[in-house]
Amino acid sequence: MMKFRLISIGIFLFGLGVAFFSFAPAFGLGGWVQKHFPIQLGLDLQGGTHLVYRADTSSLPSGEVEESMSALRDVIERRVNMFGVSEPLVQTSSGGILAGNAQEERLIVELPGVTDLDQAVAMIGKTPVLVFKTLREDGGVEPDLASSTKKTSTSTATTTEDATASRFESTELTGRYLKGADLRFNQLSGEPIVSLQFNDKGADLFAKITKNNVGQVVAIFLDGRPISTPVVNEPILTGEAVISGNFSLAEAKMLVGRLNAGALPVPIELISSQTIGATLGKTAFEAGVFSGVVGLLLVAVFLILWYRLPGLLAVVALGIYVSAMIAVFKLIPVTITAAGIAGLVLSIGMAVDANVLIFERMKEEIRNGKKINEAIDLGFSRAWLSIRDGNFTTIMSAVILFWFGTSLVEGFALVLGVGVILSMLTAITVTRSFLKALGVNEVRGKIRFLFGSGFTK
Amino acid sequence: MFIIKFRKYFYAFSLLLVGLSLFAIFYKGLPLGIQFTGGSLLEVVYPKTQTLEGERVSAEHPTLSRVKAQVVSALDDVTVVPTGERGFIIRTGKLDETGHKKLLEVLSFEGEYSVREKQFSFIGPTIGQELRTKAWYAIVAVVIATILYVAYAFRSVSKPVSSWKYSFVAILTLIHDCLIPTGLFAFLGLVLGYEINVLFVIAILTIFGYSINDTIVVFDRIRENLRLDQEKKKKNPKKYQARPFAEVCGKSLEQTFTRSLNTSVTVLIVVMVLYFLGSPSTQNFALVLTVGTIAGSYSSLFIATPLLVTIEQWQEKRKKTVSENSDK
Numbered sequence: 001m002m003k004f005r006l007i008s009i010g011i012f013l014f015g016l017g018v019a020f021f022s023f024a025p026a027f028g029l030g031g032w033v034q035k036h037f038p039i040q041l042g043l044d045l046q047g048g049t050h051l052v053y054r055a056d057t058s059s060l061p062s063g064e065v066e067e068s069m070s071a072l073r074d075v076i077e078r079r080v081n082m083f084g085v086s087e088p089l090v091q092t093s094s095g096g097i098l099a100g101n102a103q104e105e106r107l108i109v110e111l112p113g114v115t116d117l118d119q120a121v122a123m124i125g126k127t128p129v130l131v132f133k134t135l136r137e138d139g140g141v142e143p144d145l146a147s148s149t150k151k152t153s154t155s156t157a158t159t160t161e162d163a164t165a166s167r168f169e170s171t172e173l174t175g176r177y178l179k180g181a182d183l184r185f186n187q188l189s190g191e192p193i194v195s196l197q198f199n200d201k202g203a204d205l206f207a208k209i210t211k212n213n214v215g216q217v218v219a220i221f222l223d224g225r226p227i228s229t230p231v232v233n234e235p236i237l238t239g240e241a242v243i244s245g246n247f248s249l250a251e252a253k254m255l256v257g258r259l260n261a262g263a264l265p266v267p268i269e270l271i272s273s274q275t276i277g278a279t280l281g282k283t284a285f286e287a288g289v290f291s292g293v294v295g296l297l298l299v300a301v302f303l304i305l306w307y308r309l310p311g312l313l314a315v316v317a318l319g320i321y322v323s324a325m326i327a328v329f330k331l332i333p334v335t336i337t338a339a340g341i342a343g344l345v346l347s348i349g350m351a352v353d354a355n356v357l358i359f360e361r362m363k364e365e366i367r368n369g370k371k372i373n374e375a376i377d378l379g380f381s382r383a384w385l386s387i388r389d390g391n392f393t394t395i396m397s398a399v400i401l402f403w404f405g406t407s408l409v410e411g412f413a414l415v416l417g418v419g420v421i422l423s424m425l426t427a428i429t430v431t432r433s434f435l436k437a438l439g440v441n442e443v444r445g446k447i448r449f450l451f452g453s454g455f456t457k
Numbered sequence: 458m459f460i461i462k463f464r465k466y467f468y469a470f471s472l473l474l475v476g477l478s479l480f481a482i483f484y485k486g487l488p489l490g491i492q493f494t495g496g497s498l499l500e501v502v503y504p505k506t507q508t509l510e511g512e513r514v515s516a517e518h519p520t521l522s523r524v525k526a527q528v529v530s531a532l533d534d535v536t537v538v539p540t541g542e543r544g545f546i547i548r549t550g551k552l553d554e555t556g557h558k559k560l561l562e563v564l565s566f567e568g569e570y571s572v573r574e575k576q577f578s579f580i581g582p583t584i585g586q587e588l589r590t591k592a593w594y595a596i597v598a599v600v601i602a603t604i605l606y607v608a609y610a611f612r613s614v615s616k617p618v619s620s621w622k623y624s625f626v627a628i629l630t631l632i633h634d635c636l637i638p639t640g641l642f643a644f645l646g647l648v649l650g651y652e653i654n655v656l657f658v659i660a661i662l663t664i665f666g667y668s669i670n671d672t673i674v675v676f677d678r679i680r681e682n683l684r685l686d687q688e689k690k691k692k693n694p695k696k697y698q699a700r701p702f703a704e705v706c707g708k709s710l711e712q713t714f715t716r717s718l719n720t721s722v723t724v725l726i727v728v729m730v731l732y733f734l735g736s737p738s739t740q741n742f743a744l745v746l747t748v749g750t751i752a753g754s755y756s757s758l759f760i761a762t763p764l765l766v767t768i769e770q771w772q773e774k775r776k777k778t779v780s781e782n783s784d785k
Binding site for chain 1: 500507511554557560573574575576577578579580581583588591592594595598599602603607608610655656658662663665666667669670671673674677684712713715716720722723724725726727728730731733734735736737738739742743745
């Protein structure tokens with residue numbers, strides 16, 4: 001019995017520590033906890049925007065898809081960070097197979113706190129797509145243009161543009177290889193021009209293209225339209241190119257800005273968006289927490305009223321369970337969504353199931369004449385099979401749910417799975433230690449009442 | 458005990474509920490939300506007060522019919538559902554940013570009312586289709602996993618009813634537990650515009666994984682009592698008569714009634730609190746869980762075990778007919 005008393009005190013102190021870790025920040029204490037282990041709120045609780053883009057990788061050679069998606073991710077993240085979004089999430093994912101289509105490459109962007117969809121899409125969607133193209137073999141009319149370093153004019157009429165565009169085929173040289181863009185001025189005319197610097201691989205590619213196309217047109221396409229179609233005078237090995245095309249100062253500045261923020265390696269298309277307002281988020285969070293507290297209290301009342309003394313001990317174990325769950329959320333860390341809170345509240349109701357089964361079994365054994373200690377042991381060992389079977393099916397469901405859920409509800413499956421495992425632990429280990437620590441063995445009078453339940457005597 | 462004795466009535470009640478649910482589901486199909494069909498959803502609210510020239514004044518809000526009329530004139534294929542007193546959820550097809558802004562303007566009745574956006578979603582058709590397929594896969598996976606697990610857990614209980622039959626009964630009750638909340642939701646979809654979204658599927662799958670728990674509690678007791686009975690018979694083969702299966706089941710039910718009920722009560726408490734006090738976004742979720750838990754408790758106690766008895770009696774009858782025929 002002494003052993004259990006010591007264990008119980010140990011558990012209790014540990015529980016207090018965990019509770020401090022989990023709840024102190026909410027009461028304004030334990031600043032260091034808040035700093036190193038802050039609670040991450042999901043979009044549906046703090047408000048924000050969730051976007052899913054489809055990346056068009058059809059023109060990429062298959063070996064380069066992963067690299068390009070990674071580059072895309074970096075570019076978008078840079079852009080988003082430029083606007084000072086706190087803790088944005090930009091990640092790639094593949095999907096679409098289950099819809100019966102070919103595999104799609106996707107980009108998922110989460111912007112907490114950004115509730116203006118327009119603003120969000122503007123941050124992301126308008127980064128330019130830059131492609132260098134060469135004349136096709138079956139090309140048509142020779143353009144009457146000068147060399148690459150002199151001023152050239154681009155067609156302004158759309159039909160002429162389309163005609164021009166159709167004569168070209170893409171090369172490998174795209175905005176992926178762009179190191180930077182600069183605003184310069186043509187030395188002769190003072191006209192604003194945009195100077196491009198490529199990285200090493202880009203410089204190589206550009207050298208190859210210009211070498212192979214001396215005397216030919218190499219066109220620069222931006223967002224699918226040709227903005228410059230100079231003729232290559234000589235191979236350019238420096239990795240620098242110039243775009244001059246009747247830019248106004250404002251246009252040139254804007255183009256430089258967009259190119260610098262990152263030219264997209266692949267074009268993207270928005271296929272899903274979700275914006276949640278901040279007040280909706282706040283009320284959701286408060287309601288969730290409130291329902292959790294009330295739920296916990298009601299379950300505690302039920303346990304004490306029905307199972308009396310063991311019920312009281314189970315309530316303490318439940319308190320430790322909730323603290324431990326929240327601590328686990330902070331440590332992993334788990335992003336808390338409305339579904340996650342619902343999962344936690346649900347798990348409170350499920351966590352006591354193990355206790356119910358054990359206590360009912362104990363009651364049965366006491367009625368059969370066993371002493372308390374033996375009843376406790378039998379209660380735990382005989383109830384174990386039901387607890388194991390029941391919880392296993394719930395964990396199976398949680399695993400499948402985790403795979404199925406979108407990011408907003410993944411948290412629910414995680415909470416459920418972890419909750420079931422943790423609740424088994426607290427119900428069995430913690431409650432058992434507390435019960436044994438009581439040091440009660442003979443079943444008499446008051447003890448009989450305290451270990452009875454419900455409406456029995 | 459009386460549950461086994463009056464099992465025909467309990468079967469009838471369940472069949473009635475399941476029948477009603479199926480009718481509600483197939484009457485107009487399931488009310489799928491945009492997460493499964495694709496499309497756009499805009500939730501707005503007309504705030505109670507607004508600031509006009511630096512002062513807070515109370516603001517008017519349009520009625521449902523006015524909003525409907527207004528929106529229909531701007532978009533084809535649109536539905537409007539009210540939420541609370543001053544809020545509306547508008548569902549329609551694809552809306553790009555311009556369309557989104559225009560809809561907000563339309564909803565302000567050209568500035569007559571001040572309208573605030575609470576949330577906006579646009580789901581492309583690929584994602585919608587994907588989610589639908591995933592949902593089916595998830596459901597099938599959970600069903601198969603449950604069948605296998607229950608059969609495995611009860612593999613040593615082959616007499617008088619084989620372990621696969623325990624699985625079968627368990628799955629039957631689970632389907633019953635999932636059909637009834639779905640039927641209710643389909644009904645609410647017709648009447649109040651409720652929609653099925655990802656959270657609904659999550660709730661159903663949770664019910665599936667969870668409500669088997671209290672069924673297992675009773676089955677476990679049956680297993681234990683059968684074993685005890687067999688042990689007694691081994692010790693005293695001549696004198697001891699093995700108890701009839703129906704009696705073992707009845708006794709097991711009596712012994713486990715309270716605990717099976719209580720495990721559901723604790724979940725019911727928290728889930729109802731979630732419904733009444735929790736965040737609005739999880740309210741429907743809590744409703745599905747509430748109905749599922751009640752149905753689950755009912756089916757575990759009043760349907761699952763009686764079904765075992767019914768199966769055992771059919772088996773006995775068939776054995777008797779076979780032996781009668783072979784005697785002739």
